[in-house]
Amino acid sequence: MLICGQNFTDEVIQKIRVTVESEPTISRRALSLRVCEWLDWRTPNGKPKEMSCRVALLRLHRQGIVKLPECNVNGLSAPKGGKKDPPIVQIEPVRCNLKDLGGVELIRVGSRESKASRVWNALMDRYHYLGAGPLCGAQMRYLIKSPYGWLGGLAFSGAAWRVEARDGWIGWGDWARKENLSKVVCNSRFLILPQVKVSNLASHVLSLCVRQLPQDWLERYGFEPVLLETFVERDRFQGTCYRAANWQYVGTTCGRGRQDRDHTHSVPIKDVYVFPMRKDARRVLCCEPLQGVVRCEPEQGVEAQDWAEDEFGEADLGDRRLTKRLVGIVRDFYARPQASVPQACQTRAKTKAAYRFFDHPKMGMDKVLEQHYEATLARVGQGPVVLAVQDTTSLNYSTHPATENLGPIGSCPDGIIGLLLHDTMAFNPDGTPLGLLDVQCWARDPEDFGKKTRRHELPIEQKESNRWLISFRKVAEAQRRSPKTTFVSVGDREADIYELFELALRQPSAPKLLVRASHNRLLAEGQGHLWEKVSEQEISGIQEVLVPRRGNRPARVARPEVRFAEITLKPPKRKPRFRELTIWAVLAQEVEAPQDVEPIEWMLLTTCQVTTFDEAIEKLAWYAVRWGIEVYHRTLKSGCKIEERQLGHADRIETCLAIDLVVAWRIFHLTKLGRETPDVPCTVFFEESEWKSLTAYITQNPIPPDRPPTLREAIRMVASLGGFLGRNSDGEPGTKSLWLGLQRLDDITTMWKVMTNLHVPYPQEPPVSSNPGYG
Numbered sequence: 001m002l003i004c005g006q007n008f009t010d011e012v013i014q015k016i017r018v019t020v021e022s023e024p025t026i027s028r029r030a031l032s033l034r035v036c037e038w039l040d041w042r043t044p045n046g047k048p049k050e051m052s053c054r055v056a057l058l059r060l061h062r063q064g065i066v067k068l069p070e071c072n073v074n075g076l077s078a079p080k081g082g083k084k085d086p087p088i089v090q091i092e093p094v095r096c097n098l099k100d101l102g103g104v105e106l107i108r109v110g111s112r113e114s115k116a117s118r119v120w121n122a123l124m125d126r127y128h129y130l131g132a133g134p135l136c137g138a139q140m141r142y143l144i145k146s147p148y149g150w151l152g153g154l155a156f157s158g159a160a161w162r163v164e165a166r167d168g169w170i171g172w173g174d175w176a177r178k179e180n181l182s183k184v185v186c187n188s189r190f191l192i193l194p195q196v197k198v199s200n201l202a203s204h205v206l207s208l209c210v211r212q213l214p215q216d217w218l219e220r221y222g223f224e225p226v227l228l229e230t231f232v233e234r235d236r237f238q239g240t241c242y243r244a245a246n247w248q249y250v251g252t253t254c255g256r257g258r259q260d261r262d263h264t265h266s267v268p269i270k271d272v273y274v275f276p277m278r279k280d281a282r283r284v285l286c287c288e289p290l291q292g293v294v295r296c297e298p299e300q301g302v303e304a305q306d307w308a309e310d311e312f313g314e315a316d317l318g319d320r321r322l323t324k325r326l327v328g329i330v331r332d333f334y335a336r337p338q339a340s341v342p343q344a345c346q347t348r349a350k351t352k353a354a355y356r357f358f359d360h361p362k363m364g365m366d367k368v369l370e371q372h373y374e375a376t377l378a379r380v381g382q383g384p385v386v387l388a389v390q391d392t393t394s395l396n397y398s399t400h401p402a403t404e405n406l407g408p409i410g411s412c413p414d415g416i417i418g419l420l421l422h423d424t425m426a427f428n429p430d431g432t433p434l435g436l437l438d439v440q441c442w443a444r445d446p447e448d449f450g451k452k453t454r455r456h457e458l459p460i461e462q463k464e465s466n467r468w469l470i471s472f473r474k475v476a477e478a479q480r481r482s483p484k485t486t487f488v489s490v491g492d493r494e495a496d497i498y499e500l501f502e503l504a505l506r507q508p509s510a511p512k513l514l515v516r517a518s519h520n521r522l523l524a525e526g527q528g529h530l531w532e533k534v535s536e537q538e539i540s541g542i543q544e545v546l547v548p549r550r551g552n553r554p555a556r557v558a559r560p561e562v563r564f565a566e567i568t569l570k571p572p573k574r575k576p577r578f579r580e581l582t583i584w585a586v587l588a589q590e591v592e593a594p595q596d597v598e599p600i601e602w603m604l605l606t607t608c609q610v611t612t613f614d615e616a617i618e619k620l621a622w623y624a625v626r627w628g629i630e631v632y633h634r635t636l637k638s639g640c641k642i643e644e645r646q647l648g649h650a651d652r653i654e655t656c657l658a659i660d661l662v663v664a665w666r667i668f669h670l671t672k673l674g675r676e677t678p679d680v681p682c683t684v685f686f687e688e689s690e691w692k693s694l695t696a697y698i699t700q701n702p703i704p705p706d707r708p709p710t711l712r713e714a715i716r717m718v719a720s721l722g723g724f725l726g727r728n729s730d731g732e733p734g735t736k737s738l739w740l741g742l743q744r745l746d747d748i749t750t751m752w753k754v755m756t757n758l759h760v761p762y763p764q765e766p767p768v769s770s771n772p773g774y775g
Contacts, residue, residue, distance in 0.1 A: 004056040006039055016057070016066050026069055032057060040507055043222055051137075093195040094148050101198050102147040106154075106208050108216055109141035116143055120153050127152075128191045129236070135188055138221055140213065144192070144205055151196050154205070155189035156213060158182075159229055165251025165272045166229055170285050171362050180226070180285045185217065187230035202241035210245075214277060218461060226281045231270040239271050247273040279405065280651065283364040306687060307666065308334065315371035318362060326368065326659075329354050334663045335746035337640050341647075341656075358652040365441055368658035376435025380426050381482040388437055388475045388511065389490045389626050390424040390468065393633045396643050397653070405650035407443035418643075419443050419650060422467040423661070424475065424489075425632060431625045432672040433632065433665055438474035440467050441654050460499045468495045469503055472511065479511045487511035488608070490626050493518035496605070498572055501581050504607050514622055517585070517603040524568035524580055531603065534587040537563040540613040543620060545588070545600065558600045560588040564616045584610040586619050628668075635735045636664040667742065670715065671735050681707075682714035693752030694718065694745060718745055 002008075015038060019031065029050065035041070035057065036048035043049055061068040094101070109116045120141050124132035135141075137158020144151040159181055160166075166184075167177060187209075192202055214224040231253060232239040243249070253270045278284065308330040315323045328350065336344045345351040357363060380386045394409040397418040406417040424438040460466050472489050479487045489504070489511050496518040504513040521530045545558045564586045571578035586604040593599035604623055610616050636642055640660040647653050682691050691714055692704040698717045709717070716726055719733030722740030726733075 003059055004052050006041055006053075006056060008056070008060065012038055013060070013065060016060075020067060020069060024069065028054060028057065028068055028071065031069070047222075092148075093197065094151075095197045098198055098200050098204055101201070104144065104146050104151070104201070104204065104208065106205070106212055107143040107145050108212075109143060109153075117141070119143060119150065120155075123150065123153050123193070124155075124189060124191060127193060128189060130189065136186075138182070138185075138217075139188075140185075140216055140220065141189075142209070142212075150193070151201070152191040152193050152205075153189065154187065154191070154209060156185045156209075156217075156228070157188045159184035159186045160231075163229075163253065163272060165253070166274060169248075169250040169274060170227070170282050172286065176286050180287065183223070183226040183285060185213070185225040185228055187228055190230070200244070203244035206241060206245035206247070210275065210277070218459065222461060224277065224461075226277055226284050228275040228277065230273050232273065233268050233270050235268055239273060242273045245275075247275045250274055280364075282361070283366065283651075286362070286364070287366045306331065311375050311662065312371050314374075315368075317367065322357070322360070322363075325353055325357050329357060330659055330662065333640070333659055334666060334742070336743050337663055337667065338740070338743055340641075340644070355647075358647060358655045360655075363655050364651070365439060365654040365658040368655060369436065369439055369661070372436060372662050373438075376426055376437060377478055377481060379434040380478065380487075381485055383428050383485060385429055385486050385488065386434065386482075387427045387429065387488050387490050387514075387622055387625050388424050388471075388478070389427055389629045390422065390438070390471045390495070391492065391626070391629045391633070392420060392422045392467065392494065393637075395419045395421055395637075395657075399644075400646055404648065405443055408446055409444065419653065419657075420464075421657075422471065423629075424471045425629050425665070426478075427625050427628055429622065429625065430672075431628050433628060433669050435665060435669075436661060437478055438471045439658070439661060440470060441657065443650055460497070465494075465497055468497055468500050472500060472503060472513070475511045479509070488622060489513050490623060491515045492626065498569070498575060498578060498581075501569065501583060501605070501607070502578055505581055505583075512606065512608045514604060514606045514608065514619060516623065517605050522570045524570055527567060530567065530569075530585065531587075533567060534563055534565050534585045534603065537565045537587075539563060540616060543588070543617045545620060545624060547600065553597070556594070556597075558590050558593070560590040560600050560602075562613065562616050562620070563587045563589075564610045566610075583607055586610055586616045588620055628672075631735060632664060632668050635668050636660060638736065640664050667738055668735055671733065671738050673711065681709075682711045683708050686714055687749075689753055690745060690749050693749045696752065697721075697748050718742060721745060721748075 012035070016031070016035065019026065019034065032050050032053040033048050036050060036053050039053075041049045041053060057066070057068060060066045098104075107116060109120050111117065120143055121132040123143075124130075133155075135155055135157040139155060139157040141153065141155045143153045161181065162177070172180075190202070190206075192205075210228070213228075218224050228247075230242065230247070232242065234252070239247075239249070250272050252272060253267075255267050255269050276282070308327050312323065312327050312330055315326060317323050317326065329345070332344045332346065332350065332354075341354055342351045345354050395418045396409065396416055397406055398416040406419065408415060409418045409420060410416045419441055420443070422440040423436055426434040426437050428434060460469065468491060475487050475489050479485075491500075491514075493516050495515045500515070501513065504510055517530060519530075523530060523533055527533050539561045541562050542559050543562050545560060547556050547558050564584060567583060567585050569581045569583065571580065584606050586602075586606065588600060588602045588604075590599035590601065602620065602623065604619055606619055608615075608619060610619060640663055642657055642660045645653055645656055645660075647656060686694070686708075688708075691708050694714065694717050695704050695709060696702055698720065708714075715738065716724065716733060718741040719737040720726060720741065721744040722733075722737035722742075724733040724737040724741070
C-alpha cells in the first residue's frame, strides 16, 4: 500500500499492530519515529520524516487498517514558562530612499520558543491578512531588521501539491512532481509594515532572501531549493516587487485551495510567480526516479529493428516523434562515431532535426538517458554480482571559447574551460560493461574557485565530493529493484570519504562498497593507524594481477603479497557526529617489481566480509575491473570526439553527450563481448546487410557465405578496417580499431545496399550446367 510516497507492506503494518498492542502507552510520535527507522524514511540530511509518517499513520488509522494509541492532549502545551508575545515596539513612519535607510538584514527565526519567533508571530497576526499560520511542511521564517527596528517579515514553506501554471512551466509529469516537489519552496508570507514607505525595499529584501535562503535551507533540511514560488492575490496586490526582483509570472490559479476536495473554487484567484535558483532548474526538477519511469508502449506487431531502437524505442519523451528522432540520431552517431554532427547525419534535413532535438527545452541528459538506465537494469538483473564503477573525468572545450555556461576545469580560474563528468558504469565480474546507472555533468562556477581552501568548513552537500554519495544512492535504487543481484560500488582514491562509508553501512540491504584508500586513517582504540595495522598481518598468499598497458609502459603481470584484516575506523576530528565504522581492509603489496616500474600497492577498504584468502583476491579482482571505466572514457573522448562538438551552449552539449555516452558504451560492450562469447553468430550485433557486405569486402568475393561468421570473426574483420593487423602477438582488437572500423563499415554497407538493389552479382537459382554430358 503506497501512502505519502512510502510502501507500507503487510509486514510493516503487522509490526505497527504488534507494537501498539504490546506497548499501549506508546505515543504517536514515538511510534512514527520507530516506523521511520523500519522504512529508512528520512530527509536528505538524515533526520526521520516524522510528520509525513504521522500523516500516513493517521490515514491507516482512519481506514481501519491499524489502531493508533490515543492522542496525548497534554503534549499540546503552551510555550514553556508561559511567556507571552512581547509587545511590538511602535516605530515612527519611515519615509526615505533605500540608501538612507541604512543596512537591511534578515534575521533567521529559530524555534517557536525564541523571542524572534514570538515577534514574528505578533507582527503577522497584527499586520498580515493571512495571520501567522499555520505554515505547511518544511519552513523557514525571517524578520526584516534595520537601524529603525523591525520592518516586517517573511516565511518560506512547503510548495503547493499541484498548480497547473507552475507545473506547465516546469514541464512536470506526475512522477517527476512526486519525486521533486520538495525542491520547490513557497514564499508563503511577505510583510512590509504599513508605516514603512521606502522605495525598492520589498524587491531588495527578496534579493537578500534569494542569496541567504539556500544556505539556511541546506543547514536545516540537508539540500538547497531549486525553485521558489509565490501566489499573489490579484484583488489585493499587483506583484510589482516580485517582477522588480526578476521573478517570472507564469499564470494564475483557478481558485482552489489545499482542502478544496469538492471543487467549490471558493479561494480568490492568485497570480503565480516563480524564481529559478539555478540555470538548469527545469531540467533538475524534471528528473524522474528509476522506479518511476513511464514507458511508451511500442506499436503493436512492430519489433525492434536494431540495437538503437531496442535501447531507446520505448523512451518516454512526451511525443513519439521525439522518440523516433532520438533513435535515428543514435543510429547515425553509432555508424560514424568520429564524425561531426552534419557528417554523422549525412543530410541537411536530418542535421537540422538533430540540432532542434539538442535545443529542445524539455530535452536534457537525464531525459535522454532515462530509458538506457532501464535497459541497463534489465541486463544487470541476469547476474549474481554487478560492479558499479564510478569515476570522474573532465571535458575540455577551450578550443570553443564562445560556448556558453562552461566553467574552469584546471588549476586556475582563467585557464582551460569545459565540463566535469561523473558516471557510474555497471560491469560484470569479467569486465564486460552492461550500461550506465548514473551520469552527473556540471560546470564549475568561476566565482566559487578556491572553495577547496574552505573544504573543512563546508558540509558534504556543498562539495563536489557529494557526487560519490549521489551515485551510491542511484546504485541503491538499482539494488532495491534487483534484489537477487549483489551490487558493489567501486571507486578510486577520491572516493575515500567517511560519509560514503557511513551511508553504505546505514542499511544492511544497501549495496556493498569497495574503495581504494587514500588516507592513513586513525582506527579505534588499540588498533593504531590503517597502514600499520594491516601491514602487521601475516601474508595470506600471493596473487597474480594483470596490470594494463599505460602510456609507453607495456602490460605486465604483477605478483603482490596479500594481507587482510577487520578494522574499525574512527570518525575524523572535524566530524564528531559520525559513529565508528567496522569494515574490512585488503592490502596488496608488490615486493619484487621490475626496475623503473612503480610497484603495486593497493589498500582496499570494503563493506564486504573478508575472512579468507579467496575472498581477499576476489576483492582485488573486482577492483581491477575499475580500469574498464578508464577505457570507456578514452573511447568517449577519442572515439566519439565529444570534445570537438560545437553546439554553442552547455545544455546542448549535455544532451548530445548523453547520446555519445551510450554510443561509446555500445562500442566498448561489443569489444568485450567478442572476447566473452566469441562463438555466437555475429547476427546478435550485426544486421544482415552489415555482415554480408563485411565478408564480401574482406574476402573480395561477392557471394556471401551460407552461414554468418561468429562474433569474434566479425569483430576482427571490422577491426581490420580500422588498422588491426591480427598478428599472433596482437591479441584481441581494442576499442580504437573497432570504432575506426565501424565508421568504414557504414560506408561499405551503404554501397552494398545500392549495388544489390541495382544488380544481383550472383544468380538466385542454381545455373544449368554447360557440360553436355550432364544428366
